[in-house]
Amino acid sequence: MCDSDVQRTNRHAGLAPFRGFIQERAAQIATGRTLAPAILFIGCRSADTDELYREEFEKWEKMGAVEVRRAYSRKPEESKGCKYVQDRLWAERKDVVELWERGGKCFVCGSRDVGEAVKQASLKIMMERAAELGKDVSEEKAQEWFDRIRNDRYATDVFA
Numbered sequence: 001m002c003d004s005d006v007q008r009t010n011r012h013a014g015l016a017p018f019r020g021f022i023q024e025r026a027a028q029i030a031t032g033r034t035l036a037p038a039i040l041f042i043g044c045r046s047a048d049t050d051e052l053y054r055e056e057f058e059k060w061e062k063m064g065a066v067e068v069r070r071a072y073s074r075k076p077e078e079s080k081g082c083k084y085v086q087d088r089l090w091a092e093r094k095d096v097v098e099l100w101e102r103g104g105k106c107f108v109c110g111s112r113d114v115g116e117a118v119k120q121a122s123l124k125i126m127m128e129r130a131a132e133l134g135k136d137v138s139e140e141k142a143q144e145w146f147d148r149i150r151n152d153r154y155a156t157d158v159f160a
Contacts, residue, residue: 014109014157019053025065037099043071043085047078086121093125108156115158
């Protein structure tokens with residue numbers, strides 16, 4: 001979710017914390033509080049067989065608590081051609097950059113491979129944005145940037 005919280009479930013691993021975050025956001029909105037936008041990236045095999053809590057997420061989207069962006073590895077045609085979360089993150093990078101530049105944070109939960117893939121997509125997005133701003137950023141400089149923001153604006157909960 002990009003409020004930033006970015007997330008890809010690996011057979012649903014890691015979705016529960018994000019569900020809790022969004023429940024809290026929905027409760028705050030219900031009391032009249034205005035919140036910054038949030039995007040949740042969810043990855044699973046297909047909407048037909050794999051997607052947990054869809055009705056809840058749809059309700060929370062209508063409330064304005066979150067925008068959900070999905071990636072279906074077995075049916076990418078149903079997720080804007082994106083097979084994995086890192087693909088959807090890249091496809092939606094304009095929205096991600098906008099939130100990031102407003103002070104957003106990024107949370108990643110899933111397997112170690114998911115964590116690394118999201119990190120690489122994030123570095124690619126950062127390097128592209130730097131180039132748009134006329135800055136020449138090497139991979140080494142991008143890694144230094146990432147190391148500075150890790151655990152402050154970019155947190156992970158990954159497992160083997």
